[in-house]
Amino acid sequence: MLLTRFVLALALASATLSAVASPDTGRSALHDYRVVTVAEGLVRPWSIAFLPNGDLLVTEKSGQLRVIRDGQLLEDAVSGLPAVHDVGQGGLLDVVPHPDWEENGWIYLSYARPLADDASTTAVVRGRLDGLSWVDQEEVFEARSRGRGHYGSRLAFDAEDYLFITVGDRQAAAEGDLEAHPAQDLSNHHGVVLRLNEDGSVPEDNPFVDDDDALPEIWSFGHRNPQGLVVDPATGEVWITEHGPQGGDELNRVEPAKNYGWPVVGYGVHYGSGKAIHEGTLREGMENPVKVWVPSTGVSGLALYDGEAFPHWRGHFLAGGLSGQRIDLIGLDDGKVVREEILLRGQGRVRDVRVGPDGFVYVAIDHRDGEGTPILRLEPVPRAPLD
């Protein structure tokens, strides 16, 4: 049954490759593509995950975990999920399967967990699916950080099964004494990338485990709101897109123990007023981004293309944009941007971008008005001369 589905998928992929470019063909320097609707009627989808059994999982911010099976969005959502704080940017957020899902069945969810006094924090649990029931739930992580939005919440495993988690700065005010901002304070989980063992325990070789003034989960700090996260399977490098202030969205390579500067140094200004935030962009001991978007594109989900369907995109980033309603294809050489293209422009606010096992690029469209939105995918079409 699984094999049949896989063969069918291959056949569909081959059919796609021989398709003729239509007037709706998207053009890029190295590949042309067409946009196909995978499913419709998702309400504020936040993340897409692929299970080795062929199912696609989609989180909806309101707290629903949806399943797309054999190309159909199942009517029923998964039952038994934890309660989420579906307010503002909060809700059910990321979903990723354990790399050894076929052996252990673990699925990891991040979400805005409701606390007392109408507050919330970023939390991660894992559980298993029994049909459409969420079972065996275990606690993985709860952030020591409270506030309004900026949950971060992206999850990614590296090749050694370490789990990376982003946590935003919870919208702590970036005013006054910037060095006293919680994102510059290692005794909390505001504005951090974290590294955990798969069960939520702290790896012994984490960079701050011997620092009594730092929480041991911390991998890097000084972030605002990392909304995209990938671990390069080839190099182990950890990359994030960071939803910044106005004109300050960033792509960063995050290395252990390093300080990415928010809000002391960085790009962008306060949304609305346009007033300066930072003392500048450079300070000894604070890292600079690889790329900044001006104007902001509202960076969201991030993928590193490693599929077969678009072979010349391998090694390139695909960075979603909410307000920009687009995906940026970004190629680096020696840490510098050498290729940069805008894909899928104007098809809606891009919340998540993932590469499927078929090598197609899957995209979650998220409209704030709560209308149903699609999951789309980009499929290759032959590159041909234009009329």
Added chain:
Amino acid sequence: MLLTRFVLALALASATLSAVASPDTGRSALHDYRVVTVAEGLVRPWSIAFLPNGDLLVTEKSGQLRVIRDGQLLEDAVSGLPAVHDVGQGGLLDVVPHPDWEENGWIYLSYARPLADDASTTAVVRGRLDGLSWVDQEEVFEARSRGRGHYGSRLAFDAEDYLFITVGDRQAAAEGDLEAHPAQDLSNHHGVVLRLNEDGSVPEDNPFVDDDDALPEIWSFGHRNPQGLVVDPATGEVWITEHGPQGGDELNRVEPAKNYGWPVVGYGVHYGSGKAIHEGTLREGMENPVKVWVPSTGVSGLALYDGEAFPHWRGHFLAGGLSGQRIDLIGLDDGKVVREEILLRGQGRVRDVRVGPDGFVYVAIDHRDGEGTPILRLEPVPRAPLD
């Protein structure tokens, strides 16, 4: 003779279009191209101009005006040019023919004019070529601004034969009371775009002609160092690329009487220290750029593609970058960037980009070490599937 050369050019263009993509083919979303060397051994070229007789003129910063005729760089430079202040960013800078050159023979030059006390200013003259002699020189403009670099100096005619000139802020310090910076003061020519009649007189409908506190040549102000300038022949819109502070290069549409904010608001920080310059990016009455480059690409010459050889690039900007060693292809829709690609990366510091009458894209490469550099051009090759 002229007709023969034109027919030959057409034949060459057709041959190019049937060429096969080589391993050195550059890829872009809408066209592939190859890079051809037009001439070699230019020393610090700054600008390229096309005469209707088929000659290419190239300025060299040291004060030489060179001629490329029938594909050969003539050994002798044009004699009789004005003395230039070849120090730092100064020298012989832009060259453009009058739109009616075939009738009147006028060629316009901008340059750093030496003043007393080792100072200099931005000046524009026009003259004619008699063989390789510069004759009939007339004064067109001398800026009321003194200082070190940031000459601006780009020239462009619109469809009504008005001459636009950019003048940089002459590196006046952007510190302390930013509103008192000379680029915010209309009684001088620091950091301005100017509009003149072809003889240098002031058009009666210039935006500040009735303002006793403003110089009447001024079209727009609050600029830092506009190094690229085009007038869209279709719309009459005036566009500049502005070499900004670190992380603050800009693309701007400049409208009459408007203030582009330098140094009160804007992007980027002081080169070197990375310290903030601006109060922010927004202030009532100050305009925001269409695009900002972060990191800076060192914007230089700007073209608006209107040729036939790359038909799908029509209406796109081609923005040269010095430190970035590249050309950015930029497409706008309703004032927003919808296409953005990096062309010709890594072939040297791009000082000028121009579209030839053959529709090829001509590029001046400028290396600060004073070694000879080429004029290159991009020619189309068929867009084909990749291996």
